[in-house]
Ligand code: ATP
């Protein structure tokens with residue numbers, strides 16, 4: 001019998017509590033008072049000001065299981081999702097933190113003891129990386145822990161110098177990898193497409209604050225920030241080769257099988273679609289629960305894109321009707337023990353999701369017509385391509401998924417002006433980037449209407465939303 005994700009979360013927090021850490025509840029995915037960040041992308045984000053010495057807490061050691069979302073800025077895994085067995089947009093990051101208390105030696109000792117003695121992962125299955133200049137970390141692993149030199153790899157800036165974003169706390173890191181075995185060949189350890197060595201835990205030795213000019217300033221106190229993906233450690237402990245085969249994802253994949261009438265594991269293209277849907281369903285559920293609403297800019301635009309993307313992959317599986325809102329129940333069922341607020345927010349999350357799905361399916365029909373009109377018009381003009389402007393209009397105004405557009409155009413023997421399209425897209429992104437910083441604090445009228453339609457006892461979610469949104 002293996003450990004469930006619920007048990008792993010518990011065990012992690014309990015271990016660090018026994019080592020003098022205060023357990024801190026996950027913060028919202030929407031960063032509080034941080035204009036540099038669209039979403040919380042790591043467990044350390046809620047502690048950023050403590051690392052910087054701007055905020056005091058009644059504890060020097062903390063541990064958490066933080067909801068994170070990686071679809072923008074420095075950490076963006078959107079394109080990986082569905083294609084790798086280890087990446088999600090939304091995931092949970094387990095972490096232990098020291099604010100000027102312990103440093104490298106204890107951080108490494110804790111991680112090693114937890115993995116090998118508490119989780120009982122065989123020592124010979126583990127390898128580590130250290131920053132190339134970090135002799136101290138190398139020595140601790142080699143001499144103190146007793147890990148053979150061949151299992152310690154020095155890596156460069158890209159892999160082993162961690163930063164939250166372009167500015168903010170950063171420092172050299174040491175990462176722990178799990179060897180999935182020879183059936184995955186003998187790739188270079190740490191390579192991009194490496195499925196044999198799974199990165200499970202990143203120990204960051206927080207030492208600097210990077211300013212806008214890129215200059216590193218030493219932090220008031222050297223600190224520790226670690227992050228371990230719950231889904232990845234679950235895959236290791238449950239003896240499966242993909243996060244999507246863990247107990248966290250199985251029921252959601254099963255849901256995708258049921259609505260599509262297809263079987264997971266039969267066909268790669270269908271599998272990718274089911275993984276994307278499973279991933280996006282979790283993201284949709286947690287984003288709305290934390291107060292993000294579909295919109296044409298900022299965070300709401302990211303949510304809107306995620307919903308549309310999930311529907312687009314649903315279309316790949318021949319699902320033509322709204323279905324995501326029903327999947328929300330499956331996500332909540334799995335996550336409710338750790339995040340009981342989901343139960344209270346359930347009907348709100350489902351209502352928002354369903355109405356967004358209906359809207360998109362309707363506009364998709366309409367924009368499909370417009371696309372075919374554009375194609376016809378181009379034929380009359382003896383063109384075999386759409387202009388960048390036409391393509392961008394479909395994408396931006398009608399929310400037409402780019403990959404779907406490409407597919408249809410290809411079927412018609414068409415292309416489109418990619419360069420012009422990209423220029424228009426960049427301009428749009430720049431506008432969005434500017435606008436989310438100055439995003440309005442008000443809730444859009446349509447949601448007020450919605451609020452009035454919901455029965456009184458379902459307001460809890462909405463109240464959370466208003467208070468969360470006022471922080472944006
Ligand atoms: P990778 O190299 O696999 O993309 P990373 O080095 O970008 O991971 P970190 O920023 O070091 O990841 O994050 C800390 C930990 O969070 C990782 O060691 C991993 O366990 C987990 N993690 C990172 N990105 C993801 C993701 N997209 N989905 C699930 N877990 C992730």
Ligand code: MG
Nearest residue numbers: 075076077087
């Ligand atoms: Mg990454």
Ligand code: MG
Nearest residue numbers: 159175199202
């Ligand atoms: Mg990495």
Ligand code: MG
Nearest residue numbers: 159175199202
């Ligand atoms: Mg890493």
